[in-house]
Amino acid sequence: MLDLKRIRSEPDSVAQALAKRGVNLDVQGLLELDARHREAIEKTQRLLAERNAYSKSMGKAVAQAKKEGQDIEPLKRKGEELKNAAHHAHEEESAVRERLEERLLEIPNIPDEAVPAGESEADNVEIRRRGEPRRFDFDVRDHVDLGAPGGLMDFETATKLSGSRFAVMRGGVARMHRALIQFMLDVHINEHGYDEIYVPFVVNRDSLYGTGQLPKFEADLFRLEDERNFYLIPTAEVPVTNVYRGDIIDGELPIRYVSHTPCFRSEAGSYGKDTRGLIRQHQFEKVELVQFVAPEESDRALEDLTGHAEAILEKLELPYRTVVLCGGDLGFSAARTYDIEVWLPSQERYREISSCSNFRDFQARRLKTRWRNPETGKPELVHTLNGSGLAIGRTLLAIMENFQQADGSITVPGALRPYMGGIASIGGQ
């Protein structure tokens, strides 16, 4: 959520910044609502103050009237009038506030100044490239073909069990999938200073509002048929960031959490896109990095966090590049995002494997997550960040494709072997 005070004080620069992501903000309408809202507040408060003062004097007045044998009814009637006036004013105020909040909740975050202009993925700007794509002296297979023998990767069975966009994995592939989770968690805990946290995979609506999936992106979510309004998490970002919803954080910042969770996405509107293989699934695993930091630290924190995700690719010897998302490709809540893309030999291009974002105070304002700034002693909004470190399924398929051998077997990257009982290769034939 944007700071209404900022929209009020510099409406043009806000509108201009949002234009960079292709959003046309109705500043005029917003400011009008805001003005009406504040008028309504003042009116309500004035009437309430009157009512309160009158009520306070009632005790004595009633006693006095009784002593003199007077009728109390007129006194009550005056009070009732005051009550009704205040009540109506309050209802009006609530109605205006509701409309204002509805609008505010649908406005995306303001992109950083440094975010490049652009409309789509094609306009993202590459900032670094690491590792050399391998040259193959045989015909490259994609992960679907590599995983087919022995049903190591079995999409037909998954379709029977559930439908399209699900996977069944067996044997060495399933084992590597599990190994990747352990490997990534260990690296982030031991080398990057994150605390592991385990969270629910089912969340309520408040949590989804907090991080920004709702109200606008309901269609991307799986909702449980349940009167409690539960949703399956689309990413660990939701439960992990919501850990501090409504809190004033007591301890020191930064707080760094790493969490492994499954993620569920209905992928509405993606029909015909990446239908083959593991790239786009309704269910996938992810190791997620989440940070809560002091505002002045968030720029550096994003660089750090992105580096932590990149470190995994380097340890796994996977070629990748990192891009800055342009305004048009930026997610709803993000002010700045780096996508890390891994090289896929079968597609001869880089594909997203991690997305690392700085949300600044956008999520914190929705979440009401604050910390006590030691310099001012006052509660202030924190900055939140997160990034995949990494998406497990996509890492798995990247390893399969990049480490494939002519016989169809897959060499296990050195860093992963301790997590797979020391074996050097899986699959094959």
Place this chain on the structure above:
RNA sequence: GGAGGGAUGGCUGAGUGGUCGAAAGCACCGGUCUUGAAAACCGGCGUGCCGAGAGGCACCCAGGGUUCGAAUCCCUGUCCCUCCGCCA
């Protein structure tokens, strides 16, 4: 699933429908005293919103209601605790 009890400021814990944003203690911050510290004493010590300011308004789990007036009464929901049942 059944029966009962509860939710008050960082913590503990009072609170009769009116003068309660709320006693008291602890913790914390500042001061006096002290060579220093402790003790003692004095003062301060929640959050948000409106307002140029003075000040005002709201918040005692959440949302409704009764009342001139609600932390206190009523309804609904959430969460926690105890007991029974079931269960990985």
